[in-house]
Amino acid sequence: xxxxxxxxxxxxxxxxxxxxxxxxxxxxxxxxxxxxxxxxxxxxxxxxxxxxxxxxxxxxxxxxxxxxxxxxxxxxxxxxxxxxxxxxxxxxxxxxxxxxxxxxxxxxxxxxxxxxxxxxxxxxxxxxxxxxxxxxxxxxxxxxxxxxxxxxxxxxxxxxxxxxxxxxxxxxxxxxxxxxxxxxxxxxxxxxxxxxxxxxxxxxxxxxx
Amino acid sequence: xxxxxxxxxxxxxxxxxxxxxxxxxxxxxxxxxxxxxxxxxxxxxxxxxxxxxxxxxxxxxxxxxxxxxxxxxxxxxxxxxxxxxxxxxxxxxxxxxxxxxxxxxxxxxxxxxxxxxxxxxxxxxxxxxxxxxxxxxxxxxxxxxxxxxxxxxxxxxxxxxxxxxxxxxxxxxxxxxxxxxxxxxxxxxxxxxxxxxxxxxxxxxxxxxxxxxxxxxxxxxxxxxxxxxxxxxxxxxxxxxxxxxxxxxxxxxxxxxxxxxxxxxxxxxxxxxxxxxxxxxxxxxxxxxxxxxxxxxxxxxxxxxxxxxxxxxxxxxxxxxxxxxxxxxxxxxxxxxxxxxxxxxxxxxxxxxxxxxxxxxxxxxxxxxxxxxxxxxxxxxxxxxxxxxxxxxxxxxxxxxxxxxxxxxxxxxxxxxxxxxxxxxxxxxxxxxxxxxxxxx
Numbered sequence: 001x002x003x004x005x006x007x008x009x010x011x012x013x014x015x016x017x018x019x020x021x022x023x024x025x026x027x028x029x030x031x032x033x034x035x036x037x038x039x040x041x042x043x044x045x046x047x048x049x050x051x052x053x054x055x056x057x058x059x060x061x062x063x064x065x066x067x068x069x070x071x072x073x074x075x076x077x078x079x080x081x082x083x084x085x086x087x088x089x090x091x092x093x094x095x096x097x098x099x100x101x102x103x104x105x106x107x108x109x110x111x112x113x114x115x116x117x118x119x120x121x122x123x124x125x126x127x128x129x130x131x132x133x134x135x136x137x138x139x140x141x142x143x144x145x146x147x148x149x150x151x152x153x154x155x156x157x158x159x160x161x162x163x164x165x166x167x168x169x170x171x172x173x174x175x176x177x178x179x180x181x182x183x184x185x186x187x188x189x190x191x192x193x194x195x196x197x198x199x200x201x202x203x204x205x206x207x208x209x
Numbered sequence: 210x211x212x213x214x215x216x217x218x219x220x221x222x223x224x225x226x227x228x229x230x231x232x233x234x235x236x237x238x239x240x241x242x243x244x245x246x247x248x249x250x251x252x253x254x255x256x257x258x259x260x261x262x263x264x265x266x267x268x269x270x271x272x273x274x275x276x277x278x279x280x281x282x283x284x285x286x287x288x289x290x291x292x293x294x295x296x297x298x299x300x301x302x303x304x305x306x307x308x309x310x311x312x313x314x315x316x317x318x319x320x321x322x323x324x325x326x327x328x329x330x331x332x333x334x335x336x337x338x339x340x341x342x343x344x345x346x347x348x349x350x351x352x353x354x355x356x357x358x359x360x361x362x363x364x365x366x367x368x369x370x371x372x373x374x375x376x377x378x379x380x381x382x383x384x385x386x387x388x389x390x391x392x393x394x395x396x397x398x399x400x401x402x403x404x405x406x407x408x409x410x411x412x413x414x415x416x417x418x419x420x421x422x423x424x425x426x427x428x429x430x431x432x433x434x435x436x437x438x439x440x441x442x443x444x445x446x447x448x449x450x451x452x453x454x455x456x457x458x459x460x461x462x463x464x465x466x467x468x469x470x471x472x473x474x475x476x477x478x479x480x481x482x483x484x485x486x487x488x489x490x491x492x493x494x495x496x497x498x499x500x501x502x503x504x505x506x507x508x509x510x511x512x513x514x515x516x517x518x519x520x521x522x523x524x525x526x527x528x529x530x531x532x533x534x535x536x537x538x539x540x541x542x543x544x545x546x547x548x549x550x551x552x553x554x555x556x557x558x559x560x561x562x563x564x565x566x567x568x569x570x571x572x573x574x575x576x577x578x579x580x581x582x583x584x585x586x587x588x589x590x591x592x593x594x595x596x597x598x599x600x601x602x603x604x605x606x607x608x609x610x611x612x613x614x615x616x617x618x619x620x621x622x623x624x625x626x627x628x629x630x631x632x633x634x635x636x637x638x639x640x641x642x643x644x645x646x647x648x649x650x
Contacts, residue, residue, distance in 0.1 A: 004615070033419050034418070090430065
């Protein structure tokens with residue numbers, strides 16, 4: 001499989017499933033069809049998509065699924081009645097929706113990759129509303145939270161989707177009770193975090209490492 | 210005088226074909242000019258021209274569009290596309306053939322443009338993950354568009370030309386269906402056979418099984434939580450089934466025509482869909498198509514009042530040719546005109562000529578002539594990418610998708626890429642249409 005066509009295939013999946021979920025899906029699928037095929041994909045895609053490189057490293061260490069500390073998230077969202085999620089990670093979103101029946105959820109319909117948000121949202125059976133960046137402040141309040149996915153955490157910084165920077169400025173920060181970062185990678189990324197941006201951990205009120 | 214109305218009609222048809230972005234302004238202006246000229250010259254009045262508009266045809270178009278929208282709300286079409294991909298194992302040629310077959314059937318029952326709009330996003334994911342070549346992309350999409358055209362011509366409710374025949378009472382539902390369905394199925398089979406030699410899908414580098422597995426698993430992950438919404442599927446499917454039964458079983462002698470059956474079915478589906486039904490009625494009715502066809506009918510009506518079409522038919526029947534050869538000339542001309550002007554305008558203008566020609570033949574031969582005309586229009590719709598509305602729409606979706614080939618080269622689907630498929634389809638569909646019409650004369 002040529003690099004350009006594999007990269008296009010990965011982008012198609014990552015845009016709507018999330019970088020981490022798409023990486024796990026690709027590795028599991030390739031390994032199931034042909035032993036060793038996933039190694040070629042880690043090499044080929046890992047150079048272009050650092051999340052794949054990080055997931056590939058975890059795969060080599062024996063991990064077979066994403067890191068998902070749902071209890072940690074629920075504890076930090078205790079008392080929150082509405083939350084807006086920035087960025088897509090399907091496995092984590094599915095878990096959050098299933099575990100939080102009373103929580104009003106919105107998803108910011110912006111992505112650095114091509115994504116059909118109508119299809120993304122249809123997967124949640126009406127439980128998650130579409131939120132444009134212009135509508136973000138309508139979701140603010142004393143019991144509101146902003147949630148985003150973190151791609152590896154070290155002692156002081158993390159990587160997030162660039163959508164986070166577009167949405168969260170000094171004005172937005174004070175209008176939400178909780179700014180929650182939810183780590184989806186088992187280890188920090190080994191290569192330069194292309195597609196993502198680095199932010200300081202103190203940009204969040206809560207982090208689920 | 211008939212030349213003036215012919216001039217307005219022809220100028221409007223040419224202008225809307227040359228500037229599709231201005232087609233509504235062009236035909237609305239043309240219709241207004243026709244009304245003005247007819248009134249000033251005493252040929253007709255605006256009220257008379259409007260009374261001659263086949264409102265039953267427009268009612269059927271709107272009604273079928275409404276039922277399609279209710280089915281769309283159920284997510285039936287996108288999930289169907291996912292299941293078709295899974296069933297084919299994302300094996301490229303099997304995938305292309307099955308999609309063509311499914312769209313042929315779907316296009317016979319609902320608005321193919323809407324169905325195509327919902328199926329294409331799923332196909333785009335398949336193209337991206339599967340990693341297709343330019344040739345395979347052109348062939349698959351070309352075949353899909355031809356299958357949609359043939360499906361639309363297979364039943365009396367599939368597309369505008371057949372709806373016009375049904376709505377104007379030129380043919381009964383069952384008669385059209387039994388004549389057109391086998392002919393279109395045969396034409397589709399011939400097109401598939403003719404195109405199959407070009408079928409190379411993607412570079413054979415030993416990764417076909419990996420690509421197929423990635424495609425199926427990605428597609429399933431993207432639709433993991435999406436379910437068919439029975440709240441809309443049931444009223445939509447029930448209304449469509451009731452309409453089909455009504456069209457087949459209720460005799461015209463009851464006074465209940467196909468347009469009333471369609472209206473009742475559309476109302477039933479809207480009532481059954483609850484609040485979404487109200488939203489569909491207010492916002493999803495295809496006003497653009499209605500306005501376009503209404504304007505065409507007004508222009509055609511003005512030309513008819515000036516005896517233009519009877520003059521053309523008289524000229525055609527005066528040709529020093531046998532009646533069979535005259536029919537062939539008419540069918541070929543209809544196909545070529547459709548290729549240039551698209552199905553709606555040519556069918557609206559040519560049906561009057563077909564009526565005049567049909568009067569020279571016995572009843573059974575008339576039916577064959579009408580079905581032959583529908584096949585010719587279908588052949589013309591398949592000739593160029595621009596001949597049917599679905600073509601430019603597919604082109605723009607592919608352009609926006611930014612697809613790339615195995616080596617990263619950009620993939621296109623435009624006029625040139627479609628043309629080889631279009632020429633093959635045009636020749637085969639027209640041949641089937643002419644042969645079957647001549648056999649019945």
